[in-house]
Amino acid sequence: MKNKLLLLLVLSLILETSITTLPLIVGLIVVITVLLRKSWVFLLAFATGFIFDILSLGTVGTSSIFLVCVVFLILLYRNKFEIETVPFVFIASFLSSFVFLLFLKTGFVFIQALIVGAISLLLFQFLKNPIRIGR
Amino acid sequence: MSNMAKRNFFFVFLSFILLSFLIFFLGKANIFGGAFGFFGKILSPLSSVTYQISAGKKSGNESKLELENRDLVKKLVDDKKLRDENAALSDQFLVTYPKSQDLLPAKVVGAPSFVIGVVSPDYLVIDKGTGDRIKVGDAVVLRDNLVGKVAKVSSSFSKVTLVSNSALSFSATTISIKGSLSEGALGVIKGSSGQDMILDNVLLSENIQIGDYVVTKGDMDVSGVGYPPSLVVGKISSVEKKPSSLFQKAKVKSLVNFSRLNMVFVVLGQN
Numbered sequence: 001m002k003n004k005l006l007l008l009l010v011l012s013l014i015l016e017t018s019i020t021t022l023p024l025i026v027g028l029i030v031v032i033t034v035l036l037r038k039s040w041v042f043l044l045a046f047a048t049g050f051i052f053d054i055l056s057l058g059t060v061g062t063s064s065i066f067l068v069c070v071v072f073l074i075l076l077y078r079n080k081f082e083i084e085t086v087p088f089v090f091i092a093s094f095l096s097s098f099v100f101l102l103f104l105k106t107g108f109v110f111i112q113a114l115i116v117g118a119i120s121l122l123l124f125q126f127l128k129n130p131i132r133i134g135r
Numbered sequence: 136m137s138n139m140a141k142r143n144f145f146f147v148f149l150s151f152i153l154l155s156f157l158i159f160f161l162g163k164a165n166i167f168g169g170a171f172g173f174f175g176k177i178l179s180p181l182s183s184v185t186y187q188i189s190a191g192k193k194s195g196n197e198s199k200l201e202l203e204n205r206d207l208v209k210k211l212v213d214d215k216k217l218r219d220e221n222a223a224l225s226d227q228f229l230v231t232y233p234k235s236q237d238l239l240p241a242k243v244v245g246a247p248s249f250v251i252g253v254v255s256p257d258y259l260v261i262d263k264g265t266g267d268r269i270k271v272g273d274a275v276v277l278r279d280n281l282v283g284k285v286a287k288v289s290s291s292f293s294k295v296t297l298v299s300n301s302a303l304s305f306s307a308t309t310i311s312i313k314g315s316l317s318e319g320a321l322g323v324i325k326g327s328s329g330q331d332m333i334l335d336n337v338l339l340s341e342n343i344q345i346g347d348y349v350v351t352k353g354d355m356d357v358s359g360v361g362y363p364p365s366l367v368v369g370k371i372s373s374v375e376k377k378p379s380s381l382f383q384k385a386k387v388k389s390l391v392n393f394s395r396l397n398m399v400f401v402v403l404g405q406n
Contacts, residue, residue: 060161
Protein backbone atom coordinates (compact mmCIF):
# COMPACT_ATOMS: atom_id res chain seq x y z
CA MET A 1 0.00 0.00 0.00
CA LYS A 2 2.91 2.32 0.83
CA ASN A 3 4.27 2.11 -2.71
CA LYS A 4 0.85 2.73 -4.23
CA LEU A 5 0.39 5.82 -2.09
CA LEU A 6 3.83 7.18 -2.95
CA LEU A 7 3.19 6.62 -6.66
CA LEU A 8 -0.13 8.44 -6.37
CA LEU A 9 1.58 11.29 -4.55
CA VAL A 10 4.16 11.73 -7.34
CA LEU A 11 1.41 11.58 -9.97
CA SER A 12 -0.70 14.18 -8.17
CA LEU A 13 2.37 16.42 -7.79
CA ILE A 14 2.92 16.34 -11.58
CA LEU A 15 -0.78 16.95 -12.32
CA GLU A 16 -1.08 19.77 -9.81
CA THR A 17 1.90 21.65 -11.13
CA SER A 18 1.03 21.35 -14.82
CA ILE A 19 -2.65 20.99 -15.62
CA THR A 20 -4.97 21.33 -12.63
CA THR A 21 -5.45 23.59 -9.62
CA LEU A 22 -7.21 20.89 -7.57
CA PRO A 23 -5.14 20.46 -4.36
CA LEU A 24 -4.73 16.71 -4.86
CA ILE A 25 -1.61 16.51 -2.68
CA VAL A 26 -3.52 17.84 0.34
CA GLY A 27 -6.23 15.18 0.00
CA LEU A 28 -3.63 12.48 -0.49
CA ILE A 29 -1.60 13.54 2.56
CA VAL A 30 -4.80 13.41 4.64
CA VAL A 31 -5.55 9.87 3.40
CA ILE A 32 -1.95 8.72 3.97
CA THR A 33 -1.95 10.14 7.52
CA VAL A 34 -5.27 8.51 8.38
CA LEU A 35 -4.31 5.12 6.96
CA LEU A 36 -0.70 4.86 8.10
CA ARG A 37 -0.54 7.00 11.30
CA LYS A 38 3.25 6.97 11.39
CA SER A 39 5.70 9.72 12.32
CA TRP A 40 7.48 9.51 8.95
CA VAL A 41 4.35 10.98 7.33
CA PHE A 42 5.72 14.32 8.64
CA LEU A 43 8.79 13.82 6.45
CA LEU A 44 6.57 12.94 3.49
CA ALA A 45 4.41 16.05 4.03
CA PHE A 46 7.49 18.24 4.34
CA ALA A 47 9.14 16.84 1.19
CA THR A 48 5.91 16.99 -0.84
CA GLY A 49 5.34 20.62 0.13
CA PHE A 50 8.95 21.51 -0.68
CA ILE A 51 8.85 19.94 -4.16
CA PHE A 52 5.38 21.39 -4.85
CA ASP A 53 6.57 24.92 -4.01
CA ILE A 54 9.60 24.53 -6.25
CA LEU A 55 7.64 23.16 -9.20
CA SER A 56 4.82 25.68 -8.93
CA LEU A 57 7.35 28.53 -8.48
CA GLY A 58 5.77 29.44 -5.14
CA THR A 59 7.47 30.62 -1.95
CA VAL A 60 9.44 27.60 -0.74
CA GLY A 61 8.32 26.36 2.66
CA THR A 62 4.72 27.61 2.71
CA SER A 63 3.16 24.34 1.54
CA SER A 64 5.50 22.36 3.81
CA ILE A 65 4.36 24.39 6.85
CA PHE A 66 0.72 23.84 5.89
CA LEU A 67 1.01 20.10 5.21
CA VAL A 68 3.07 19.42 8.36
CA CYS A 69 0.38 21.25 10.40
CA VAL A 70 -2.39 19.18 8.76
CA VAL A 71 -0.57 15.93 9.60
CA PHE A 72 0.01 17.18 13.17
CA LEU A 73 -3.67 18.04 13.72
CA ILE A 74 -4.87 14.68 12.40
CA LEU A 75 -2.38 12.70 14.49
CA LEU A 76 -3.09 14.84 17.54
CA TYR A 77 -6.74 13.86 17.50
CA ARG A 78 -6.28 10.20 16.63
CA ASN A 79 -7.05 9.16 20.24
CA LYS A 80 -9.96 11.56 20.69
CA PHE A 81 -11.82 10.80 17.48
CA GLU A 82 -12.22 7.73 15.37
CA ILE A 83 -10.18 9.06 12.43
CA GLU A 84 -10.35 6.05 10.16
CA THR A 85 -13.94 6.80 9.17
CA VAL A 86 -15.62 8.15 6.04
CA PRO A 87 -16.96 11.40 7.61
CA PHE A 88 -13.59 12.24 9.17
CA VAL A 89 -11.64 11.73 5.93
CA PHE A 90 -14.15 13.80 3.96
CA ILE A 91 -14.30 16.67 6.45
CA ALA A 92 -10.52 16.72 7.03
CA SER A 93 -9.65 16.74 3.33
CA PHE A 94 -12.41 19.24 2.51
CA LEU A 95 -11.37 21.70 5.24
CA SER A 96 -7.64 21.40 4.60
CA SER A 97 -8.12 21.81 0.82
CA PHE A 98 -10.40 24.79 1.42
CA VAL A 99 -7.80 26.57 3.58
CA PHE A 100 -4.97 25.61 1.19
CA LEU A 101 -6.87 27.07 -1.79
CA LEU A 102 -7.56 30.25 0.17
CA PHE A 103 -3.80 30.57 0.74
CA LEU A 104 -3.12 30.05 -2.97
CA LYS A 105 -5.83 32.60 -3.88
CA THR A 106 -7.34 30.49 -6.64
CA GLY A 107 -10.93 30.63 -7.86
CA PHE A 108 -13.80 28.14 -7.26
CA VAL A 109 -12.48 27.38 -3.76
CA PHE A 110 -15.61 25.68 -2.43
CA ILE A 111 -16.23 23.45 -5.45
CA GLN A 112 -12.57 22.45 -5.72
CA ALA A 113 -12.42 21.59 -2.01
CA LEU A 114 -15.60 19.51 -2.38
CA ILE A 115 -14.12 17.61 -5.34
CA VAL A 116 -10.90 16.90 -3.43
CA GLY A 117 -12.98 15.72 -0.45
CA ALA A 118 -14.83 13.30 -2.73
CA ILE A 119 -11.62 12.06 -4.39
CA SER A 120 -9.98 11.50 -0.97
CA LEU A 121 -13.04 9.61 0.19
CA LEU A 122 -12.98 7.29 -2.84
CA LEU A 123 -9.27 6.74 -2.45
CA PHE A 124 -9.66 6.02 1.27
CA GLN A 125 -12.44 3.51 0.64
CA PHE A 126 -10.50 1.87 -2.16
CA LEU A 127 -7.27 1.56 -0.17
CA LYS A 128 -8.97 0.46 3.02
CA ASN A 129 -11.11 -2.20 1.35
CA PRO A 130 -9.33 -2.97 -1.93
CA ILE A 131 -11.49 -4.75 -4.55
CA ARG A 132 -10.09 -8.22 -5.02
CA ILE A 133 -10.43 -9.17 -8.65
CA GLY A 134 -10.86 -12.86 -9.44
CA ARG A 135 -11.52 -13.99 -5.87
CA MET B 136 -0.57 7.13 23.50
CA SER B 137 2.14 6.68 26.12
CA ASN B 138 4.08 9.68 27.44
CA MET B 139 7.21 8.52 25.63
CA ALA B 140 5.39 8.18 22.30
CA LYS B 141 3.66 11.53 22.86
CA ARG B 142 6.99 13.27 23.49
CA ASN B 143 8.48 11.62 20.41
CA PHE B 144 5.51 12.71 18.29
CA PHE B 145 5.81 16.36 19.41
CA PHE B 146 9.56 16.27 18.85
CA VAL B 147 9.11 15.07 15.23
CA PHE B 148 6.43 17.69 14.59
CA LEU B 149 8.56 20.48 16.06
CA SER B 150 11.61 19.42 14.04
CA PHE B 151 9.71 19.49 10.74
CA ILE B 152 7.81 22.69 11.43
CA LEU B 153 11.08 24.43 12.36
CA LEU B 154 12.73 23.02 9.25
CA SER B 155 9.82 24.29 7.14
CA PHE B 156 10.09 27.77 8.64
CA LEU B 157 13.86 27.70 8.10
CA ILE B 158 13.53 26.93 4.37
CA PHE B 159 10.70 29.48 4.17
CA PHE B 160 13.00 32.25 5.41
CA LEU B 161 15.92 30.97 3.31
CA GLY B 162 13.58 30.92 0.31
CA LYS B 163 12.56 34.50 1.03
CA ALA B 164 16.25 35.38 0.92
CA ASN B 165 16.38 33.71 -2.53
CA ILE B 166 18.81 30.98 -1.47
CA PHE B 167 16.96 28.39 -3.60
CA GLY B 168 17.20 30.30 -6.87
CA GLY B 169 19.25 27.55 -8.49
CA ALA B 170 17.14 24.74 -7.01
CA PHE B 171 14.03 26.10 -8.77
CA GLY B 172 15.60 25.70 -12.17
CA PHE B 173 17.25 22.38 -11.33
CA PHE B 174 14.06 20.66 -10.09
CA GLY B 175 11.97 22.33 -12.78
CA LYS B 176 14.23 21.05 -15.54
CA ILE B 177 14.20 17.52 -14.13
CA LEU B 178 10.53 17.14 -13.27
CA SER B 179 8.56 19.29 -15.75
CA PRO B 180 8.90 16.95 -18.78
CA LEU B 181 7.83 13.92 -16.66
CA SER B 182 4.28 13.86 -18.02
CA SER B 183 5.43 13.68 -21.63
CA VAL B 184 7.98 10.96 -20.74
CA THR B 185 5.22 8.91 -19.06
CA TYR B 186 3.14 9.21 -22.21
CA GLN B 187 6.05 8.13 -24.41
CA ILE B 188 6.78 5.10 -22.21
CA SER B 189 3.15 3.94 -22.32
CA ALA B 190 3.00 4.44 -26.09
CA GLY B 191 6.32 2.62 -26.61
CA LYS B 192 5.16 -0.47 -24.66
CA LYS B 193 3.12 -1.85 -27.57
CA SER B 194 5.91 -1.60 -30.11
CA GLY B 195 7.06 -5.25 -29.71
CA ASN B 196 4.78 -6.85 -32.31
CA GLU B 197 4.44 -3.96 -34.71
CA SER B 198 5.26 -4.38 -38.38
CA LYS B 199 7.90 -2.31 -40.17
CA LEU B 200 5.13 -0.49 -42.01
CA GLU B 201 3.42 0.53 -38.79
CA LEU B 202 6.69 1.83 -37.39
CA GLU B 203 7.34 3.79 -40.57
CA ASN B 204 3.82 5.15 -40.44
CA ARG B 205 4.35 6.29 -36.87
CA ASP B 206 7.64 7.96 -37.76
CA LEU B 207 5.92 9.82 -40.59
CA VAL B 208 3.11 10.93 -38.30
CA LYS B 209 5.71 12.16 -35.81
CA LYS B 210 7.46 14.10 -38.58
CA LEU B 211 4.12 15.61 -39.61
CA VAL B 212 3.36 16.64 -36.03
CA ASP B 213 6.86 18.14 -35.62
CA ASP B 214 6.45 19.98 -38.91
CA LYS B 215 3.05 21.32 -37.88
CA LYS B 216 4.50 22.45 -34.52
CA LEU B 217 7.37 24.22 -36.28
CA ARG B 218 5.01 25.93 -38.75
CA ASP B 219 2.72 27.07 -35.90
CA GLU B 220 5.72 28.44 -33.99
CA ASN B 221 7.00 30.26 -37.08
CA ALA B 222 3.54 31.67 -37.77
CA ALA B 223 3.27 32.93 -34.18
CA LEU B 224 6.73 34.53 -34.37
CA SER B 225 6.22 36.25 -37.73
CA ASP B 226 2.72 37.33 -36.68
CA GLN B 227 4.07 38.92 -33.51
CA PHE B 228 6.98 40.61 -35.25
CA LEU B 229 4.64 42.14 -37.85
CA VAL B 230 3.02 44.08 -35.02
CA THR B 231 4.73 47.44 -34.78
CA TYR B 232 3.92 47.93 -31.10
CA PRO B 233 5.46 46.80 -28.76
CA LYS B 234 8.74 46.95 -30.71
CA SER B 235 9.95 43.47 -31.67
CA GLN B 236 13.47 44.08 -30.34
CA ASP B 237 11.99 44.47 -26.83
CA LEU B 238 10.13 41.16 -27.02
CA LEU B 239 11.27 37.73 -25.93
CA PRO B 240 9.28 34.75 -27.27
CA ALA B 241 8.48 32.12 -24.65
CA LYS B 242 6.67 28.79 -24.76
CA VAL B 243 3.88 28.08 -22.28
CA VAL B 244 4.87 24.90 -20.41
CA GLY B 245 2.18 24.87 -17.73
CA ALA B 246 -1.23 26.42 -17.20
CA PRO B 247 -3.03 24.82 -14.26
CA SER B 248 -6.78 25.40 -14.26
CA PHE B 249 -9.78 23.99 -12.39
CA VAL B 250 -11.39 22.39 -15.45
CA ILE B 251 -8.75 21.94 -18.18
CA GLY B 252 -9.62 23.81 -21.36
CA VAL B 253 -12.89 25.17 -19.96
CA VAL B 254 -11.96 27.39 -17.05
CA SER B 255 -9.29 30.00 -17.67
CA PRO B 256 -5.99 29.16 -15.90
CA ASP B 257 -4.85 31.17 -12.89
CA TYR B 258 -1.31 31.53 -14.11
CA LEU B 259 1.07 30.38 -16.83
CA VAL B 260 4.52 28.86 -16.51
CA ILE B 261 6.84 29.83 -19.36
CA ASP B 262 10.18 28.32 -20.36
CA LYS B 263 12.27 31.47 -19.93
CA GLY B 264 13.84 32.79 -16.73
CA THR B 265 16.51 35.05 -15.30
CA GLY B 266 18.99 33.56 -17.76
CA ASP B 267 16.95 35.18 -20.54
CA ARG B 268 16.90 38.62 -18.81
CA ILE B 269 13.33 38.26 -17.51
CA LYS B 270 12.53 40.22 -14.36
CA VAL B 271 9.60 40.21 -11.95
CA GLY B 272 7.07 42.80 -13.16
CA ASP B 273 7.75 42.42 -16.90
CA ALA B 274 4.60 42.57 -19.01
CA VAL B 275 3.61 39.54 -21.12
CA VAL B 276 1.79 40.10 -24.41
CA LEU B 277 0.38 38.35 -27.46
CA ARG B 278 0.40 40.67 -30.49
CA ASP B 279 -0.69 43.95 -28.88
CA ASN B 280 -2.93 42.26 -26.29
CA LEU B 281 -1.92 42.16 -22.65
CA VAL B 282 -1.70 38.63 -21.25
CA GLY B 283 -0.29 39.23 -17.78
CA LYS B 284 2.68 40.09 -15.63
CA VAL B 285 5.74 38.06 -14.55
CA ALA B 286 5.20 37.25 -10.87
CA LYS B 287 8.12 34.95 -10.11
CA VAL B 288 11.33 34.06 -11.93
CA SER B 289 13.72 31.14 -11.56
CA SER B 290 16.83 30.51 -13.65
CA SER B 291 14.92 28.78 -16.47
CA PHE B 292 11.20 29.24 -15.78
CA SER B 293 8.84 32.11 -14.95
CA LYS B 294 5.37 32.30 -13.49
CA VAL B 295 3.02 34.71 -15.24
CA THR B 296 -0.04 36.01 -13.41
CA LEU B 297 -2.83 36.51 -15.94
CA VAL B 298 -4.73 39.80 -16.24
CA SER B 299 -7.89 37.90 -15.32
CA ASN B 300 -6.39 36.87 -11.95
CA SER B 301 -7.94 38.62 -8.94
CA ALA B 302 -4.45 39.31 -7.55
CA LEU B 303 -3.74 41.81 -10.38
CA SER B 304 -4.99 45.37 -10.66
CA PHE B 305 -3.69 48.29 -12.74
CA SER B 306 -4.89 51.55 -14.27
CA ALA B 307 -6.46 51.53 -17.73
CA THR B 308 -8.37 53.82 -20.09
CA THR B 309 -11.19 53.17 -22.51
CA ILE B 310 -11.19 53.85 -26.25
CA SER B 311 -14.46 54.32 -28.06
CA ILE B 312 -14.37 53.34 -31.72
CA LYS B 313 -18.03 54.06 -32.35
CA GLY B 314 -18.20 57.30 -34.30
CA SER B 315 -15.09 59.35 -33.66
CA LEU B 316 -12.17 58.25 -31.51
CA SER B 317 -12.91 60.03 -28.24
CA GLU B 318 -10.89 60.64 -25.09
CA GLY B 319 -11.27 57.61 -22.85
CA ALA B 320 -12.44 57.17 -19.29
CA LEU B 321 -9.86 56.33 -16.65
CA GLY B 322 -10.38 53.37 -14.34
CA VAL B 323 -8.79 50.44 -12.55
CA ILE B 324 -8.80 46.93 -14.03
CA LYS B 325 -9.27 44.15 -11.50
CA GLY B 326 -9.26 40.47 -12.34
CA SER B 327 -12.19 38.24 -11.55
CA SER B 328 -12.44 34.54 -12.31
CA GLY B 329 -12.46 33.18 -15.83
CA GLN B 330 -11.86 35.26 -18.93
CA ASP B 331 -13.49 38.42 -17.50
CA MET B 332 -12.14 41.46 -15.70
CA ILE B 333 -13.81 44.42 -14.00
CA LEU B 334 -13.11 48.03 -14.94
CA ASP B 335 -13.81 49.80 -11.66
CA ASN B 336 -13.48 53.32 -10.21
CA VAL B 337 -14.75 55.04 -13.36
CA LEU B 338 -16.36 58.39 -12.60
CA LEU B 339 -20.13 58.55 -13.13
CA SER B 340 -19.66 61.56 -15.41
CA GLU B 341 -17.58 59.48 -17.84
CA ASN B 342 -19.26 57.88 -20.82
CA ILE B 343 -18.44 54.21 -21.28
CA GLN B 344 -20.36 51.91 -23.59
CA ILE B 345 -20.61 48.25 -24.46
CA GLY B 346 -18.13 47.54 -27.25
CA ASP B 347 -15.55 50.11 -26.10
CA TYR B 348 -11.98 48.83 -25.89
CA VAL B 349 -9.90 49.04 -22.72
CA VAL B 350 -6.15 49.71 -23.00
CA THR B 351 -3.37 50.02 -20.45
CA LYS B 352 -2.53 53.49 -19.24
CA GLY B 353 1.09 52.46 -18.72
CA ASP B 354 2.93 52.14 -15.44
CA MET B 355 6.54 51.41 -16.39
CA ASP B 356 9.30 52.40 -13.99
CA VAL B 357 12.66 53.92 -14.95
CA SER B 358 14.18 50.51 -15.68
CA GLY B 359 11.39 49.73 -18.13
CA VAL B 360 9.64 47.18 -15.92
CA GLY B 361 5.82 47.26 -15.89
CA TYR B 362 2.98 47.66 -18.34
CA PRO B 363 3.70 49.70 -21.48
CA PRO B 364 0.88 52.08 -22.45
CA SER B 365 -1.79 51.31 -25.09
CA LEU B 366 -1.80 47.54 -24.84
CA VAL B 367 -5.28 46.09 -25.42
CA VAL B 368 -6.74 44.64 -22.22
CA GLY B 369 -10.16 43.70 -23.61
CA LYS B 370 -13.59 44.78 -24.76
CA ILE B 371 -16.41 46.06 -22.53
CA SER B 372 -19.25 43.53 -22.45
CA SER B 373 -21.57 45.17 -19.89
CA VAL B 374 -21.77 48.42 -17.91
CA GLU B 375 -23.10 48.83 -14.36
CA LYS B 376 -24.09 52.43 -13.64
CA LYS B 377 -26.06 53.31 -10.49
CA PRO B 378 -26.88 56.96 -9.73
CA SER B 379 -26.47 56.25 -5.99
CA SER B 380 -22.89 54.99 -6.38
CA LEU B 381 -19.74 57.08 -6.54
CA PHE B 382 -18.31 55.16 -9.47
CA GLN B 383 -19.54 53.05 -12.34
CA LYS B 384 -18.03 49.71 -13.33
CA ALA B 385 -17.92 47.58 -16.43
CA LYS B 386 -17.25 43.94 -17.27
CA VAL B 387 -14.29 43.56 -19.65
CA LYS B 388 -13.68 40.44 -21.73
CA SER B 389 -10.15 39.73 -22.93
CA LEU B 390 -9.64 39.10 -26.64
CA VAL B 391 -7.11 36.38 -25.80
CA ASN B 392 -8.20 32.83 -24.98
CA PHE B 393 -5.90 32.12 -22.03
CA SER B 394 -6.58 28.39 -21.91
CA ARG B 395 -5.31 27.89 -25.48
CA LEU B 396 -2.05 29.83 -25.33
CA ASN B 397 1.04 28.06 -26.66
CA MET B 398 3.39 30.98 -27.03
CA VAL B 399 3.60 34.43 -25.44
CA PHE B 400 6.04 37.35 -25.62
CA VAL B 401 7.72 39.02 -22.67
CA VAL B 402 8.30 42.76 -22.92
CA LEU B 403 11.85 43.12 -21.64
CA GLY B 404 12.88 46.18 -19.68
CA GLN B 405 16.29 47.87 -19.97
CA ASN B 406 18.94 45.68 -18.38
